Amino acid sequence: MKAGCSIVEKPEGGGGYQFPDWAYKAESSPGSRQIQLWHFILELLQKEEFRHVIAWQQGEYGEFVIKDPDEVARLWGRRKCKPQMNYDKLSRALRYYYNKRILHKTKGKRFTYKFNFSKLVMPNYPFINIRSSGKTPACGAEWF
DNA sequence: CTCGGAAATC
């Protein structure tokens, strides 16, 4: 009997949510879909307990920095029961998100990625205001 | 470190 994969959820609120729960909402579909990587990343970013391993980058909305790639990979591997998970493998899954338009990469900075909320928010909350700047990036435009 | 193809797995 194997039971080393117990998902322990923390019903604690960090205190200041950056995102509504639509982002972290687990798959309640009857199809038993496993959690996607970007859901998991958002879940970690939501909690202050993990801010030593991953945290939002101040200045850009949706940008985050992975401080401890090994720790993030370890937690991700625990969730997926993949003890041999590494940042190399995790980042590869992240790289596949580039084509899915879910994630972007901030070049120049190490371990720095950015969520593409133009694609994430629209199908859920098309009325959320990303940035109150006079600049409105079109679909496909750079977010720099 | 970062990118991306390919095979394999679920």
Added chain:
DNA sequence: GATTTCCGAG
């Protein structure tokens, strides 16, 4: 279809 694993190139 999404993710994992392996690996060569930059």
